[in-house]
Amino acid sequence: MATIADVARHAGVSISTVSYVLSGKRAISAETDARVRRSIRELGYRPHAGARSLAGSRTNVLALVVPLRSDMNLPVLMRFVTTIVLSAREHDHDVLLLTQDEGVDGLLRVAESAMADAFIVMDVEADDPRPAVLTGLAQPSVLIGVPDDPSGLPCVDLDFAAAGAACLEHLAGLGHRCVGFLGPPEQVYLRGTSFARRTLEGFRGAADAHGVRTAEEPCTPTFGGVRAALAALRERRPGLSAVVVHNEDALPVLQEVLHAEGAGVPGDLSLVAIGPDESAEGLPVPMTVVAMPAEQIAKDAVRTVMRRLDGAEDHTVRLLPPQLQLRASTAPPPNAP
């Protein structure tokens, strides 16, 4: 492999000139620049990443911690990862893939051996131990998700509270006065998953504000689980005319259960979902949904971390506003005027 010295010799300039042509950190005359670039091309020169990192303390590598827990929604995870890799490349960075279950040790290993310039940590939960460790590192980091204590780290996520509120407001606007909430399985709440709680809070707040009566049930995404949860909602609220579903796996089952009992969607019951768009679009009744803006979050995370590498301070918790995607599953309640 050609080295920077080879290029310098070939172009008849000094090593530093080649370096500066590459970094753009000082002014170079047009002809020198051209000559150097030509030599670089002709020799097929590429800077040695290790040497660069040693001398410049920049690796041009971004560490990405992904959850390999299989209860994560795979298409969404894929969109996150893909977008992060592509965005990183736009900033001339490559992506080192770390798994959730290396936990804090993995972060320390990569950080202290200077393998990456920055960290993006996905799927951060309420009581996650990693934010506290991340703040102690030499490298900046961004969280996707919002822990109880972000420790001053920038966070990016969908504004789940606003999403819950948006769903209710859409239904209230259609005239619904009595709305159910079908959440994730109980364990998700017990695990302290912050987005589940935030969604519910937003839903409740909006219901209070609009004088809408509600009932909430966690839900296992099986036929039995869905039937039981639905029955519980109806028992508590006999006038139930709409349900907000924050449980992508329950959606197809719910539609089937309703179809089987002859309840029309949205004729007899309106449905709004919060979750991946993929899970909402292809159903027998295409769902009105607040979709997970994975690409937007991913880009934002990369941008944030890159800005911090350029020295910008950032302790923002950035919650992206929900976008309600209107489809066929919502309509005014059956007894509407």
Add this chain to the structure above:
Amino acid sequence: MATIADVARHAGVSISTVSYVLSGKRAISAETDARVRRSIRELGYRPHAGARSLAGSRTNVLALVVPLRSDMNLPVLMRFVTTIVLSAREHDHDVLLLTQDEGVDGLLRVAESAMADAFIVMDVEADDPRPAVLTGLAQPSVLIGVPDDPSGLPCVDLDFAAAGAACLEHLAGLGHRCVGFLGPPEQVYLRGTSFARRTLEGFRGAADAHGVRTAEEPCTPTFGGVRAALAALRERRPGLSAVVVHNEDALPVLQEVLHAEGAGVPGDLSLVAIGPDESAEGLPVPMTVVAMPAEQIAKDAVRTVMRRLDGAEDHTVRLLPPQLQLRASTAPPPNAP
């Protein structure tokens, strides 16, 4: 961060001694070894990855090229990636994630800037341009999948020809004399996906050997597509009593179509699938299947590449034998004695 010099000073030894304690490349007295290790621990020393790579020309990074094409089966892809990351860690390597669509340029970039010690390239297709490039690199590589011309690179994959044959042989053993084959959509064949062709060849060979009559149809995984393909098979082979399905997306639809027309599985029609186990197990009628041994292939790929880093030669095309998983979807034909 502590450097190797700090450790040496703290332990009262030379820098090279510390280095050799770490690498184990020369004999160290027990007490020196202990003293050095103690210092390492107390100072929280970690070797600087860049310095190491510069001096030792070893990065301890494995580059993994994954297809982000969404027509790939995500759960299977996930299992590949997860297993590769975990296996790499067992060999003290981290994983740099490259995407398919950076193509040859991505390989050259990472290889020539010495960012990785080796490459694993997933989802290699028949006429893939990358093998030819990979052979020219300083780093060894392994392919997952088998191109027409592996260029001498080691390949690991499921033996799809044997898988096709195994399915037919299982059915022939049950007494079926007339077996259909439902393949992936036509485009997959046109794209030159080698595993699709290999499966079909294995299926045909076994059918010839057992004197079983066959019919083959590509299949779009929609209701219309499945109905049409099934009708075509039956028209060509009125005595059809079993179908081999190499199209995971068509499976649920196929079961539904058969159920709707009152055809029992396996009573009226036996089904065998080739594809991810996830797609075969949870169906109304759990499928007899040749599953994709993702973990096994992934481990094999990492092991192969690590061996090559230790200097071993390897130009093997390693095709893992299919494992037929017996479930409820196969039985002797209806008119069996």
Add this chain to the structure above:
DNA sequence: GTGAAAGCGCTAACAC
């Protein structure tokens, strides 16, 4: 069994 020192290929002062 251990130490001294010459690089590895770059970046970024510090010259001019």
Add this chain to the structure above:
DNA sequence: GTGTTAGCGCTTTCAC
């Protein structure tokens, strides 16, 4: 606008 050079933190001869 360009060149010289001192490191960056390791690995690995070479020497004893």
